[in-house]
Amino acid sequence: MTDDDIQKIVANAIEAAVDFITSDIEPDRQLAQRYFNGEVDIGHEPGRSKVVATKCRDAVRQVKPSLMRVFMTSAKPVEYVPTGPEDVAVAEQQTKYAQYCFTKAGGYKLLNSAFHDAMVKKTGILKGWWDETETVEIDSYSQLTDEAFALVAGDDEVEVLEHTPSVQMVDLPMGPQPITLHDAKVARTNTKGELAIKAIAPEDFFVDSNATCLEDAYICGHRAEKRVGDLVAMGFDFDEVFDLGQGDDDDEAESNRRGFTPDDEEGSADPSMKPVTVYEAYMRVDIEGAGIPRLYSFILAGGKKKLLHYELADMVPFAVFEIDPEPHAFFGRSLVDILIEDQDAGTAMLRGLLDNVAASNAPRLAIDTSSGAVNVEDVLNNEIGAVIRTKGTPMDKIMPVVVPFTGDAAMGALQYFDGVIEGKTGVSRASLGLDADALQSTTAAAVNATVSGAEGQVEVMARNLAEGGMKQLFRLILQIVSQHVGPGEMMRLDGQFVSVDPRSWRLGMDMQANVGLGSDRAEQRVATLQFTLMQQMQMMGMGSPLVTLTNIRNTLADIQAAGGVHNADRYFQPMNPQVEQQLQQQAAEAQQGAPQDPNAILAQAEVQKAQISAQAKQQGDVIRAQTDLQKAQMADDLRRDEMEQKAIIDAAKIYGEFAYKANAADAESIRAMQAEPRNY
Structure with missing residues (x-):
């Protein structure tokens, strides 16, 4: 295929995928975002209550802490499973190194963004790649000798910006001598590569309408707004990218994401700051004409989607998080999608209740104005305790219009809808420990059963996130680091820095998600670890080969981690089989070379005598x-x-x-x- 053929195929696929997102998915996202922001589609009459029952926002804010606690309290949210006995040590090292990379990349913020998008906008998208960045440091030197200046300027990563030599007389043992000294300003360029993970706005992600997952997608990718200077820094020609401009639908997507329309004149004075829409797409295309399509990554830019670059790719660098996936479809339901109708119903009942309370507290008055005996201005004054002036008016001339209070019935209806929402979200007042009446005079087992039963929906959401996005993310992390991290990488493992070589790792490892579901799992884990420690100590005292100091130290570290103390090195020395073997050798050598104590010898003789x-x-x-x-x-x-x-x-x-x-x-x-x- 020629470049024009490739551009036409990919551009058409991008336009079809973007149209599908814009027409079928984006309206639901916009509606969900509005309801999360506290808006409803039901109207209100002038003078009546406009309050909104923010059920959607409240549910998201209640569920998110439970999900974050489930994933962030686990030392190994995803674990690589060895395929054979020889892979046990490698799988453990892979698991710990992937967790280290995930934490270093800002794991908490990444999951917070992905979970929020999944609960509001159907999907949370994370993208991973190897980011090589160049940083420039400007250093100034003065009074350098010829040798020192040659050493500084001879570095391949140094560019001399300014150089001023000067000849000065210096007192030496043989007398004053002229010496050339150098003043210089240099730019030092440092190149650093590291794993980068970023949360992609759901509005910027696109996929074809027939896709059910990333693996069977015809095309998927995302669009981003970059500056001309960013594209030039990526290696593209300035004249090639300056006139590309933005896509036709970029302003709408930007408005939906940020909540306002960006200023088109921003950065127009500086040509390098001109915005350009860049599309990064992943698609299987038979470019060589061999009859077998291969996965490529394409970079297109501008409203006409001009092809700038393409290359073979071995993975799709996205992880998709969903809380309620739909079988045989790419997009499922968000938590807000499930609660939109309940927010309308709750808002209508809450407004009616407030209007009824207001009408009961401030009833309207019926007055007879035909005789002029009642001052109408006094009646219209709603000030508490205000006087109504009359002229010998009998009581039937001013008669309050009593509004019956229906708050009791409305409160029952509101509680019913709250129960419906609790069943959908899995978050109730009892599960949060806020309903004192429900948990009063109740056994611990009953309380745990109440809390665990209420967490059923949250557990399903957590499992969907774990089996979907978390596995995809950690598979992506392992594949990226194995391709770019060299053998000199150092990692802190069991309290010590060890060298790892990700390039030698096997990438076909299975993965299992370890999420701490349920509220009583932490207590059960601590109790199990304490029982294990007791058994280990007994076996160690008996000299059993089943237990080593490394096993005991790992148990103590796990007990502290379960209690929220993750810096076990502060309380226990690091221990592994190699260190343990060295300690045993040192103890044996010390025992052989130590001077004999007479009392110890006498005691030993007495013991031997008694034994004989x-x-x-x-x-x-x-x-x-x-x-x-x-x-x-x-x-x-x-x-x-x-x-x-x-x-x-x-x-x-x-x-x-x-x-x-x-x-x-x-x-x-x-x-x-x-x-x-x-x-x-």
Whole structure:
């Protein structure tokens, strides 16, 4: 494709996407912004109340602290999950480094802006990129020698702006000598690169109408107002960008974002300050004609959307936050969208209540003016306690028009609508601890159940934000730093500065969102950590290999973090397996080389003596038990022999009396039996 072909394709896609946003999405955003600002579309009669029940703004202000607490109290809002055993250490380092980058980039303000836009204008948009900026420092030097001036001017990053050499006589040991000294003013240019994350105004973000997410979008991007000087600093030619101007719909978008129409004459006296609309779009295009479209980033500018630059891209640098996403659609609902009708109903009832109170407190009067007995000017005076002058007027000439008070019924209706809004937002007076009657004389479990039940909607909003924008943002952070951060990067990890090399990290890690949902999760976490610490201390005392000093130190740091104390190094020394191994080696070496204490030696000898005595006693008891057992076995065997001998002799006697006499051989056989060895 030629540049003209590319410009035509991309410009048409941008115009279609911007038209879709302007016609279908922007009206809802404008309406939501008006209602958040305290406006309604219902009219009012002159002389009646114009108060507005700011339900939308109140709901946003009540939900935002809960969402910020959910994400900012977690040390790891998003955690990279290892894909194998070899990735465990790398995944932990990635998680901590990404959190470090997120905090350094202003994480609190970024989430505050994204959550606010998501609750008011359907989506919150964050953009991440690697920002390389050049800063110029002006330094002045005086009375430099030739060597010193050559050293300063020889730096590649230094430009000499002014240089004034002068010859002066200097007293030296060999006498006064002329020396050339230099006065100079130089400009030193420093280039610094860092991760940049910025909140994009929802009005400036565009996407095609068929998109359901960033991954399947035909085109997406954002527009921004820049100055001619900004584009020149980006490398574009001044004559090329000076006449580009702004887009046709830029004033309206700027007015919707800021609430007022910007001055067109601003900066017109300085050509470099002339505003230019710049479109940064991401789109898949088959520029090479290979039949497979590839992702490109395009920069177009001006009302005619002139193509200035394009290059291949490996990611879409946006993270989209939504609190109530719509399936199969890119844009869901905002919190204000859900409450707009309730603000109208609440405003109508509140106005009626105030009008009824005013009419009841200051009833109108019916007077008879035909006879001239009542002074009309006195009647029209609404001052409290004012006198009405009459001329013998009977009481029926002035009669108050009594207005019945209906405040009780109106208050019931208002409370009903407040309950409806609480069900939609998940924020109630009971969950905030403001309803004393609802929580009075209630057990802790019942209070926790009330608070947890009321937080259901907030938990769903938090989960939608976590699974959507937070995961996209941390995936974006990991991809950016892995491409631009070199191996010399230092990071504070577990109280110590360690070197990280993001370029060697694997980018295919899964991610899981860790959001502390629920009000009682913090107490449960602390209780679990305290129980874990108790178990660790018991195992450490027993010498169990399951627990190390590093494990105990991590538990103590987590307990402090759960209590809001994140600087654990102030109370506990940093600890890791390497430091722990060094401490163990030092303790072993100190024990081997330490001088022997006589008292310690005596105590050790006594202990050894007691151990030997106990062992000897134990062995003696075993030997005695074995001897007694053998004696018992021998005695039993002897009785058995006697019984056998007696039985043989008796049998011989009986046989001899009837057949023959026992001879000597029979006696010898008996003695041989008694002499046989015994097996005990």
